[in-house]
Amino acid sequence: MGDHQTQSLWRMRLCSALRTALACIIVGCTTLYGPPQLQKYLTYSSFSYITTILIVPDATVGDVMRSSWHVIFATAQVLVSSVLTLWLVEPKNFSVGVAAAAVALSAFVVALPESTHLMSKRIAFGQFVNVYVGTVIHGAQTGVVMHPLGVASSTALGALASVVAVLFPYPRLSYYEVCKSWRLYAGNASQRLTRFIEAIASRDKSGALELLSQGQSLSKEAAKLLHNITNNLETMVWERPHIKFLKPKYMDLGERLQETEVPLRGMEIALSSCSSHPVNLIDEELRGNLQSSEAHVRLRLLQAKYSLPSDATLAPESDREIFDKPLWTKKPTTKNHEDLPAFFFLYCMELLLENQPIARNPRNTRKPNQEPSDSQNQHLWNFKRVWRNIIPSRRSLIFALKCSLALGLAVLFGLLYNKENGYWSGLTIAISFVTGRQATFTVTNARVQGTALGSIYGILWFFIFHGLEKFRLLPLLPWIIICHFLRYSRMYGQAGGVSAAIGALLILGRDNYGAPSEFAIARIIEASIGLLCFLTVEIAFYPMRAATLAKNKLSQSMGVLRDSIEGVNLCAPASTGLRDKQRKLKSHVKELEKFIQEAETEPNCWFLPFKGSGYNQVLGSLSKIADLLLFVAYKTEFLAQVEQNFGGVWEELRQQMNADLGLLKEKINSPLRCLEEATSIKPLQVSETKSESDYHDSELGNPPRGFATLGTDDEEVETIVSNFLQHLQEVADKVHASNSEEKHKSQMVLCLTSLGFCIQSITRETMEMKKDVRKLVKFNAHT
Template identity: 35%
Template sequence: MFRPSNRAVNMWGTSLSSAFRTSLACTLVGIATLYGPSSFQRVVALPAFSYVTVILVVTDATVGDTLMGCWHAALATAQTLGPAMLSLYLIGPMRLSSVVTAILTALAAFAVVVIRRTHVLCKRIALGQIVLIYVRGFIMKEEIDPIMHPLHVAASTAVGVLACVLAVSLPFPRLATYEVRQNCEGLLENASTRLKLSLKAASAEEKSSATALVSRVKLLAVQGGRYVKLVKQYQESAKWETFPFKWLLKSACHDVPGNSLEGTFGVQLRGMQMALASTSPCRPYKADDPGNKTVDQKLDSEEVIQATIQKFRNRLIGKNPSSMAPENKLDSLFDSVLEVPRSREDLSSVFFLFCLKLLHCSEEKNGKPAANSGKTSAFAFMHAFKFSLSLGLAVLFGLAYSRKNGFWAGLPVAISYAAAREATFTVANAKAQGTVLGTVYGVIGCALFHHFPLKFISLVPWFLFSSLLMKSRMYGRAGGVSAAIGAVLILGRRNFGQPSEIAIARIVETLIGLSCSIVAEMTLGPNRASSMARAELKNCFKALRESIAGLTGSKPKRSESLTKLRKCVHQLGLYIDEATVEPSFWFSPFNCSCYRKLHESLLKLFDLMHFKIKALGQFEEELTKLEVPVKETLDKLYGDINLFGLLIGAPIKRLEEAIVTKSKVVTDEKLEKGGDAADIELGEKSGKSTTGSLNSCADVRNLVRDAVGSYLEHSREVTDVITDEEKGRDTRRGVALSLSCMGYCMGSFIGEIGELEKAIQELIPHQI
């Protein structure tokens, strides 16, 4: 018997709820604007924008989203009302022409968009109001008043917002607080299952069973990422429910940043996955001393799992993380790790324990956001200019095609404003198709329910369909919103002419507006996503080299370089996603698979850098507790780390140059015939090198193996001088775990760089 998955049930439930509340809000607007008092109808002279406001605010919204939408609508109205009244009063409606109207619209749009701190919803509502105020003012310039006309637009906006508030409150409120709490619980359950399976895999004696468990962990990691995404999505709106629903916020984890959740349940568990994947067969580390306890029988302990998860549950709900049962069971896991392993194969097992300890003991701290640079300010200015130009052209050509329906060219452009880069052609195609689908449905609905007083009730199934479109990959939110607006603007109005005529006019005007957007984007922002991905790939390699070179620098410098690397890798992923869905036209096809491999390897390298910097910081903290002199050994240890940075930096630099020059990476066969080699010690080129050739990962691997071996030997010298008595046992254990983690990361680096080389070798013959 077929049983739908929980994800499918949740999707249908969310879609039905969204469709019901959107239909209810549109019904309230329809009753008020179609059957309200004549005086009220005169004030709310633009019911079309009331429907548009409903779609923008209430679609898939919670109470917090709607309250936030009310604030943004009020802020948008404050931004547009005063300047619009002043400009219309000074110029005079009778002096408006299509050119003057387009210029005024573009200037007002630029003023709204250039302010970076306002929310995207606020900008969309403000831009929609601007189009209606100026374009509608030009269309009806013989009838409007320069003061009352903007007030009518504001009143229409207010009606839509009030309908949204009632819709999300009836029959019971949909709270973002509840959504955050449910997804936090799902995230905790997901993390508990992943941790349990990881511990079982670490204790498995057969490689096949361990591999099967790791595969299940990978699948659960994808689901965990969805939970984190949903928590981050609802946290902002949950803050707006603090006052009216304060009693529900005690266990909502609304104060825990989503980035903290992602770091806690993402990086540490990925590190455990990485350790399990590199251990063959999967086995826990056993100390050489037979008297020490092994962790064989303890890794699957339910008490360890519950202690770790309970600590984070307490932190999420605001309790003291230390207010829990003693952690003796967890501490016993690390009793055997009192020295750095002699075998490199055992490093992965100790790294697993390090990640487990980090998962249990980590307290994420949030730094202040970095100040905006001049480059960002320049990009904000260019983005505002480009958008205002596209909106002005849409208004100009829309009025040239049809003065009566000219605002339909600018309105879709205004309400679909995006604050970041998007796949221009793909999104425009989705908007156009959504508009056509919604308009056709509206015409059919008018034909079938022509004599039915409340014909807009037929929008209920269409809103359900539009909600499903928003969750689809083909249409996305842009296509779904366009489909909903296309239908509601026909079924929710009356006395606007023949539905078929207005449908054709709307479709043509919408296509005019989208065409203007594409032209402006291609003219002023010609960089394709594939080109941006290539440039960002180079930035990733540069950030990686800087992060490696800064390992022995100060702690703030290490953290800053790691943050830069994370941003570059994240941005590369966004460009890859955009380039994947954009059409190639006459350009070479985007090699998505190669870039995905590169992005995956860079993510792993970022994780390795994260753990190495974390371990280095903990090691430096443990050094302050030592009372024995280890300066000479530490100098050797840091020398090994410096040498590692030099060795790893050379192939990364070579791969970066290969991306720039689009030249094949030098292969091992060519090196055997002779070639230039860089001398790491001297920083010079020579025909022969005593340290070996650094032009291939195969040669660097041998050098790194020697460097790691020297590092491990010096690390054991550090742990050997620490007393094994009860007073120094914790310090010795912490030092051994940190040094072993750094050794594992050093050994794993060269393998991932080899994967980067393979992907680039595959990429360059086609294109980059």
């Protein structure tokens, strides 16, 4: 399976590289060898290449159609604005300062609306640089209308070449990409399920660990496939916008696939928590039940593998009636804590069998054609959304100021250094802006290296093909393919790959720019000027290092985790908001992961070294707790639905279990509050013991109390967990002895025992995380 996916991935990237090369060849042949009547309108072939490089790589027909619309929108903005500006100021009055101010002001206006797509903004930035810098270079000879029209025509050529490339030799549709990714995902899920069941039934610990390792490797591949499916679903509408049944049938596919992914993730957590093999709970009868269940789920995945899954293929009603035999019929036990992971594994298997909507929020489920119950609230929500689009947010205002200052300074210093090549300082960064934070030093370094590498490649082949100018486009084919693969490398990334491709295109794909070596040197210097301006503005707007942001985000995540654990309540209905808190925690975990990755690549300079391994350990614990909280939310919802069936049994001990949960949350939240303060960036005071000297961390800060207080309640916490599990045992025993249907009793028992596993695991992960954070703070203090 892994080799097949690797080959499929390489084929996909190679096809994308060939389409990119085709688009660039179309632009090159049109601008170099096209009719003179057409060439006089294509005055900025360099921007045609840039447009294709922005649109085509990894694009489907839907992506290209959406990007082409953004190009049209940006071009309309620039045409109206630039023609009006040139008419008011007049080209003969355009100086270096006027051009820089015009670019800065125009960039601010374009970047400010939050509803405008980033692609439109990037294209508009580049067009404004070409229009206003070109006006400075050509002076009074610049046409008020024809000059902006030449920039627009060159941009349109790049977009048109992109459309042709993605349609040749056959259209690369998002629909088929989703189908292909789904088939790969179905096979991946089937293989993971086999690995996990073989691991839980294994009698050899080393064999079980090997199977678990294989399953974890497949889980990483599944995450990439789910990401591809989600991205392609967004562009399917651009391929078939008028089909009304598209959205209810397909557009929620990404969410419904979580009904398979979440239980598999739970199985992985259960297996990683098994302390010994063979597992005592798994006897021959249960092995047979698991194998029958596996065959049933794999058959369902196989049936759905060859068509895009809909409600009918993911959860057919007939399938739900086939397997009515409960997985667990014996007397439950939570006294042996080593059996809890196996019970949780069985619970996840039951979720797969029943295809339960564990990942969906019950409050958000309504029929496709159902109108909101409160139309007045709906109108109010629409009004607020329109108002937010009119009034810029703080984030959009910062982004607009950042783009305005960086582009204005780049154009100013670029023109002052070299008037003839003043375009490249602004164009280099015009296509580089992102709305959020990025790894500034890493991205800037990759762009500089990519620009130099592409320029050197272009110069070498220009001299090799000296006297054979008609064939100089040929070396671009292998180079564009190489650059496409450079986009996925750790050294260069997307920024370096794009810069390397553009560096060669501007030398081999154009005419009349002077000596190639002189042009390459001038462009590298201009690009460096633009990147220095970009770097300066980024540092000014985001002065905090990624390491500091990671520490700050870790502190915030502790607060969100504390709030999430506080929301666990067996007495509260399903609408208590635990799912929303879990989703918020998951969002913080993703942001923390992003900051950690950025901090590991940024230079330390004179700062403290970043302990990435320690942060990744804490990140792993937070991610595991977030996954377990989703199961807790679903279990509490399930118990609230079935409590009328076991009313007397459930109500009898629920208050006692809630009392245990209240004590447990108090004991957990107290160290979490301490960890939140310890990882904050405020200057605080730390002491390990009375005899230990205080230590200070200039970036992380010092906590207000000794870390010794974090370990004093561990035994008491274990006692509370044991009491909670004992009360769960009493409820499970009474459910098992009731007269209800065997399948319902089995579901209730598995739900209760797996709830005990989740609470126990959350508690243990919190205790482990406490130790990891303590090591982090001490490391930063003593470094």
